Amino acid sequence: MKKEENIKLGISIGDLNGIGAEIVLRIFEDNRMLDFCTPIIFASIKTMSFVKSHFKLNINLNGIHNVAQAIPGRVNVLNCWKENVIIKFGQEDKKIGAYSIKSLEEATKALKENTIDVLVTAPINKHNIQSESFKFPGHTDYLNQELEGDSLMFMVSEGLRVGLLTDHVPVKDVATHITPELIEKKVETVYNSLKQDFKINKPKIAVLGINPHTGDNGVIGEEDDTVLRPTLQKIKASGKLVFGPYAADSFFGSDNYKNFDAIIASYHDQGLIPFKTLSFGQGVNYTAGLNRVRTSPDHGTAYEIAGKGTADVNSFKEAIFTGIHIFNNRKEYQELNKNPLRFSKRKI
The missing domain is CATH 3.40.718.10 (Isopropylmalate Dehydrogenase)
Structure with missing residues (x-):
């Protein structure tokens, strides 16, 4: 598959005081991951540059203002906010919770509009995300409201x-x-x-x-x-x-x-x-x-190890590959049901 045809993978950044941002950047520090998808991180270039610097990661970030500007073969960061965000790893912070929801809302909007193909969500803190405008116990309940x-x-x-x-x-x-x-x-x-x-x-x-x-x-x-x-x-x-x-x-x-x-x-x-x-x-x-594909890792924010550079990336990486795999399976299933004769003629 050419990079230009890669699946557009949206990533909501989750709780910035947790391990999510570290894991995301460490995964895409490996350039081979860009052969499988075009990542679009919903956050801000300033925020992700801070995370990159803190963990001393060798990764180039491409700041964009809309999904159409995403470049295949690059780690794209869609700017959801302009202000500086103060990250204090390992601490619960209601302001940080608000940024995690802003990221989720922007990523979900892109998913609904089909400008991204798959959404992978980094872990949120279910307590600090609560507000007058967001009263859901987690990702699943919110996505159930927003998607068919x-x-x-x-x-x-x-x-x-x-x-x-x-x-x-x-x-x-x-x-x-x-x-x-x-x-x-x-x-x-x-x-x-x-x-x-x-x-x-x-x-x-x-x-x-x-x-x-x-x-x-x-x-x-x-x-x-x-x-x-x-x-x-x-x-x-x-x-x-x-x-x-x-x-x-x-x-x-x-x-x-x-x-x-x-x-x-x-x-x-x-x-x-x-x-x-x-x-x-x-x-x-x-x-x-x-009616859309969303995956996430099987762990939470892990405040106790946040900022230490010791977080395990495997579950999040599996979430990425699973999302891509399901997207392709679902696409083939839908094509099969639209045109069963074309598939029945395949040689076995």
Whole structure:
């Protein structure tokens, strides 16, 4: 692929007092990455030059004022603000939170307008981003509002994909949030994503129970028997290979997860604890179910190591490659459905 034809990869810079900006620049310090995409960092050239200087990185930055000015083969920085930003690594700062949201909003606008192809988001601090104009618990909820579709947090790595019925919901409210309608919607989203984003023709999906031991026949809760199990049976009767509910405590330790293309957990920690235990540093948070492609690393701002030059770049790099891979898969899937005869004539 010629550099001029590269995927335009937008990057929202996240919390500047965290490790995000360091990781982004360290990844693109390797010029070989520019063979895969044309990066456009939504921040400011002044801010990114400070980060570059702090970490003594050998990287050339190209300041631009709109996406059309991005140059293939260069690390482009789209100026979202003009003022100097005071970065204090490792500290929570509401002003820095406002800049992370400004970056996210500008990058999302570009994604909606198709001036970038893929969005990769650096970690934000969910506390310091809150304001009168931004009241979302994280990226996923904001993108669900801004983009078409129904978002689903889908954690993916080599050999493991974990989706969630409920994501940023307090544990005490999980059971009341899980309804037959929600289960059907989330299973449908995972199923469609596996087909169009990961090229799995007949996906096999496992669903984890809501209560310990899936309720033990009502002894530890009735929701698995009254809500989850009958809904899964209905979905399976429609032709989808959906199985469960499985007791979550032994599902991963027994390696049963290896028998499925994706696992759907009932709530956040039920899915993310085993995912991050098995895949930390290599995992990617993909927002499935939307009409655009967004990925992020599987870690947070990591204030405790920010500014020290020791952050691991692997998860963010995987997020970049996963975003590119999904974009290409989805494009091929859409072309196939528009013109199935052209693809059926391919030699096998």
